[in-house]
Amino acid sequence: xxxxxxxxxxxxxxxxxxxxxxxxxxxxxxxxxxxxxxxxxxxxxxxxxxxxxxxxxxxxxxxxxxxxxxxxxxxxxxxxxxxxxxxxxxxxxxxxxxxxxxxxxxxxxxxxxxxxxxxxxxxxxxxxxxxxxxxxxxxxxxxxxxxxxxxxxxxxxxxxxxxxxxxxxxxxxxxxx
Amino acid sequence: xxxxxxxxxxxxxxxxxxxxxxxxxxxxxxxxxxxxxxxxxxxxxxxxxxxxxxxxxxxxxxxxxxxxxxxxxxxxxxxxxxxxxxxxxxxxxxxxxxxxxxxxxxxxxxxxxxxxxxxxxxxxxxxxxxxxxxxxxxxxxxxxxxxxxxxxxxxxxxxxxxxxxxxxxxxxxxxxxxxxxxxxxxxxxxxxxxxxxxxxxxxxxxxxxxxxxxxxxxxxxxxxxxxxxxxxxxxxxxxxxxxxxxxxxxxxxxxxxxxxxxxxxxxxxxxxxxxxxxxxxxxxxxxxxxxxxxxxxxxxxxxxxxxxxxxxxxxxxxxxxxxxxxxxxxxxxxxxxxxxxxxxxxxxxxxxxxxxxxxxxxxxxxxxxxxxxxxxxxxxxxxxxxxxxxxxxxxxxxxxxxxxxxxxxxxxxxxxxxxxxxxxxx
Numbered sequence: 050x051x052x053x054x055x056x057x058x059x060x061x062x063x064x065x066x067x068x069x070x071x072x073x074x075x076x077x078x079x080x081x082x083x084x085x086x087x088x089x090x091x092x093x094x095x096x097x098x099x100x101x102x103x104x105x106x107x108x109x110x111x112x113x114x115x116x117x118x119x120x121x122x123x124x125x126x127x128x129x130x131x132x133x134x135x136x137x138x139x140x141x142x143x144x145x146x147x148x149x150x151x152x153x154x155x156x157x158x159x160x161x162x163x164x165x166x167x168x169x170x171x172x173x174x175x176x177x178x179x180x181x182x183x184x185x186x187x188x189x190x191x192x193x194x195x196x197x198x199x200x201x202x203x204x205x206x207x208x209x210x211x212x213x214x215x216x217x218x219x220x221x222x223x224x225x226x
Numbered sequence: 227x228x229x230x231x232x233x234x235x236x237x238x239x240x241x242x243x244x245x246x247x248x249x250x251x252x253x254x255x256x257x258x259x260x261x262x263x264x265x266x267x268x269x270x271x272x273x274x275x276x277x278x279x280x281x282x283x284x285x286x287x288x289x290x291x292x293x294x295x296x297x298x299x300x301x302x303x304x305x306x307x308x309x310x311x312x313x314x315x316x317x318x319x320x321x322x323x324x325x326x327x328x329x330x331x332x333x334x335x336x337x338x339x340x341x342x343x344x345x346x347x348x349x350x351x352x353x354x355x356x357x358x359x360x361x362x363x364x365x366x367x368x369x370x371x372x373x374x375x376x377x378x379x380x381x382x383x384x385x386x387x388x389x390x391x392x393x394x395x396x397x398x399x400x401x402x403x404x405x406x407x408x409x410x411x412x413x414x415x416x417x418x419x420x421x422x423x424x425x426x427x428x429x430x431x432x433x434x435x436x437x438x439x440x441x442x443x444x445x446x447x448x449x450x451x452x453x454x455x456x457x458x459x460x461x462x463x464x465x466x467x468x469x470x471x472x473x474x475x476x477x478x479x480x481x482x483x484x485x486x487x488x489x490x491x492x493x494x495x496x497x498x499x500x501x502x503x504x505x506x507x508x509x510x511x512x513x514x515x516x517x518x519x520x521x522x523x524x525x526x527x528x529x530x531x532x533x534x535x536x537x538x539x540x541x542x543x544x545x546x547x548x549x550x551x552x553x554x555x556x557x558x559x560x561x562x563x564x565x566x567x568x569x570x571x572x573x574x575x576x577x578x579x580x581x582x583x584x585x586x587x588x589x590x591x592x593x594x595x596x597x598x599x600x601x602x603x604x605x606x607x608x609x610x611x612x613x614x615x616x617x618x619x620x621x622x623x624x625x626x627x628x629x630x631x632x633x634x635x636x637x638x639x640x641x642x643x644x645x646x647x648x649x650x651x652x
Contacts, residue, residue, distance in 0.1 A: 169488035195443035200421035
């Protein structure tokens with residue numbers, strides 16, 4: 050660990066404090082970094098220090114689509130809208146490429162109607178995402194789709210914009226739930 | 227059975243020792259027609275008891291909507307025998323029924339309460355019962371007295387001694403509570419940081435099945451109220467929810483998504499012998515057994531919108547029961563098997579409705595907007611349900627003819643998911 054830390058410090062010294070996270074997932078493994086001069090940087094800057102042998106976790110990297118985990122639905126619908134297809138497909142691809150990864154898909158509903166019927170509606174939404182993940186090569190055993198119904202709203206006002214935030218699937222990897 | 231009840235009380239007291247729980251407050255928002263005028267006199271020697279007993283009897287009768295309680299004060303000395311009653315006076319006060327009684331302290335520190343229910347026009351006794359009780363059993367005894375009076379005068383069994391289960395959400399804390407039917411004496415059976423829904427009483431009133439989200443997904447538990455212990459009944463891959471007891475208490479109908487989609491299964495109360503009884507590509511959920519165990523009522527969207535269906539308890543073809551409107555859910559059958567309560571969406575409002583199962587005629591009972599989870603009292607007289615007033619979850623009750631309405635609230639908390647328990651001793 051100490052060795053890793055020294056290596057990390059050495060790396061920081063080499064590149065300054067400003068190594069940019071990889072943005073282009075299409076060129077996985079290739080990092081393009083423009084050499085920077087210290088004057089161009091803000092006078093102070095903090096970053097989490099990663100041991101150099103680890104890549105930035107793509108699931109946690111804000112610049113990576115995989116860091117996004119929510120799919121939103123229309124009222125009374127379990128259709129995955131076009132805008133969320135690339136996101137679900139990226140996770141499906143990740144699961145296919147990482148057989149050890151496991152995912153919990155939690156379906157959610159807005160608060161209108163029966164709690165138990167909403168469990169079933171949320172399940173249908175979670176199953177829809179699970180099916181698309183499987184189409185990308187994720188294995189059945191990697192994914193569990195469950196429903197939280199209307200029980201875990203992200204927003205608690207009785208407005209349509211709030212309801213829209215609650216009609217949602219969340220994709221969680223093992224260790225995140 | 228009585229011993230079992232004492233054990234429940236002890237277990238509950240142990241679970242909540244030292245805590246003062248906010249009680250449900252009941253407000254009567256509508257009255258019934260043809261109320262029986264009744265006067266409940268203070269019992270002779272009532273002040274020997276640690277708490278008043280006739281006030282509770284009177285409040286029980288009043289709350290049922292079936293009685294109009296008349297002024298019963300200003301008479302000295304308090305009569306304890308029918309021969310001491312001036313029936314003319316009670317006729318003048320427009321009381322058709324009169325309750326008198328006496329309290330005595332017994333040598334062992336317990337108390338004896340004797341009461342009599344008198345018919346004023348006939349000047350005769352309708353009922354007379356004596357109870358031996360400890361100081362801690364005043365409320366329970368009052369409910370028993372109210373039950374005797376209610377049954378004698380209405381012809382149906384009283385529910386004042388029964389209990390209700392409900393869930394209180396306060397901040398991020400969820401509590402499954404058990405209280406007397408009047409909302410008093412609440413005890414916490416389970417507290418959790420994750421939601422608890424769908425409590426269902428076993429037919430003998432000793433266990434509750436419910437859905438808990440404590441493992442980040444819905445899982446069905448059965449919880450013994452006598453021991454406070456519980457066990458997982460259904461924790462399959464996917465969601466596990468909507469438990470409903472078979473009338474013999476041996477098995478549960480549940481909704482599982484383990485084979486994809488939400489489908490209804492039967493499972494033994496210990497979690498063994500799971501078998502699927504619906505096989506649709508639609509949602510099938512919210513099972514509820516008919517009282518004879520022959521049928522299961524459930525909600526399905528197989529016809530394009532959520533509607534209520536009935537099938538044989540072993541599965542097979544289902545008959546659709548609801549046709550009005552595009553959202554009819556949460557079926558519950560009355561104890562006599564003749565009526566079904568459910569929630570209907572009508573002009574954007576979710577309301578408790580009843581269907582006469584013979585004529586299939588439906589009637590909306592409530593004037594609230596966001597009703598959920600209807601639950602019949604074990605005598606079928608009232609339907610307890612959850613609704614929202616302001617932005618707060620409250621419990622409400624409505625008589626099965628829609629005339630009597632009550633609201634039950636807990637200060638500064640959301641109350642939801644009510645379930646009315648069975649008669650004790652069944």
